[in-house]
Amino acid sequence: MNSQKVALADCNSFFCSCERVFQPQLMNRPVVVLSNNDGCVVSRTDEAKALGIQMGAPYFQIKDFCKRNNVAVFSSNYSLYGDLSRRIMKILAEWVPEMEVYSIDEAFLSFTGIKEEMLTDHAQKIRETLLQYTGIPVSIGIGPTKVLAKVANVVAKKNKLSTNCVYNLFENKNEDNILRKFPVEDIWGVGRKTAQKLSFHRIFTAYDLKYSNDKRIERTFTRPIRNIVKELRGQLCMELDLSAHDKKQIISSRSFGKPVFKMEDLQEAVAHHVSTAAEKLRKQKSIARAILVFIQTNAFKNTPQYHNSATITLLSGSSATNKLIKSAFCCLQEIYKTGYEYKKVGVIFMDLQKKSETQLDLFQMHDSAKDEVLMQVLDHVNATEGKSTLKFAACGIDPFWKMLSKMKSPNYSTRWGEIPKVNQ
């Protein structure tokens, strides 16, 4: 017996939609949002898609095209998107007994228990509420499994007008017609490489995969793919993951805007990454007991290549930025070599533990009371006055490698100084 019902709510062009909430004049204009460092397109509205702008298109290639076609271009503003995402998830949680936040703009919702004839209606109400409360349009797909809910969601998104952004597979008597037109690489969980491999076996659509030979699939493919086949057949294999777990590791890294050679410059970047990661660490009330630092050159460039990493273990763990920076510098010291053109550096905090659960041995060192207070002040100032208002000098005053984000919108909903000004 299978009475499970799963819905996938996915925001339409999420980053672009966030920008539109506070700039209503953009409502029918094409909008794109660029990745970190203004590298390439990561979000685009339907109008931008219609102009032929591809996902992932490098900005320098389409810059003139955007200007000519009146496309509004934004650097990514993760504070803004994060705040709207938090609101959306909070509202969704009021509508369903169980949900799994899958990404910044997607959540699986449990619709089990809702009468079949009410499903579409329920989804429409959720959609309307989200649009009214936050200004963000979402599409909702409903099916008996996660994979099918995702398929339904894609159908809803592709046919916004005819479906009014909700597509319910339970209402479709001929689900296979949809699957026949659904390319295998668009199935949730099928990567590009798997899709290639599937095509060798003459499996091109979701329909082909659904009715593929069990034995052959079992022989040639991994378990996740076998689960996808089952889910396409309506057997629920992937339960909703309801736990909101703390991160097991925290990573902060970024490519440089231009090549970096000097130790001091790398140190500044490392100090910056440690500061960012440590802030997250303290937010989840954890300490890190190991730090990994990695450096690498640009693999796409015809220059001498070098990449390496080092790890340091902190006996009793810490969440104090100053202490962590010192430890990270030790790692960097160990792996740094002169004469290379570095492209990327990053830090990973590992072996995280809840602060409240840490046990101290007699001679282990806690973060000192002084450090604790210092971190509290640091976090407080940066939370109220804006990121990086207060930072360690090791991070540098005006980092040359700083992220390019020339076209970032204000933090309309998270900073007092940047809230919208409205004419009366």
Next chain:
Amino acid sequence: MTAVSLQKPENKKYKSKPFQNVQVPFYLTAVSCGFPSPAEDSLESPLDLNEHLISKPAATFFVRAKGESMIGAGIFDGDLLIIDRSRTPQSGNVVLAILDGEFTLKRFKKIKETVLLCPENEKFPPIKVNGNASFSIWGVAIHCIHKLT
């Protein structure tokens, strides 16, 4: 955080010497002495302005007013407005509207099929929203916070 300094062995004997650097965390719950406070049983949490001013935090945003057109409604240049998007706008509410892609703060009036955006200052005329204008309501203004000093 409390810590007790221990002494490090020197010449294999324990000597008393201040400012040693081995710290041992000292975790003990506070020992209560004397009479308990008579107020303890009636402790309540402090008043929270958020709770008073905001009913739907997920749908609430802040904006700053610019201009003079709503002085009659007690909204002055620079005032902070709390906008609740979860409310359905009723005729008579002060709303943040979007008229032809621009934000505007006005009193929303609906008389039969006619929609009016009314300023509250004689110097400004009411705006009649005609059918082919693009018009929507972003949210309902529920409070205005005006600084007195």
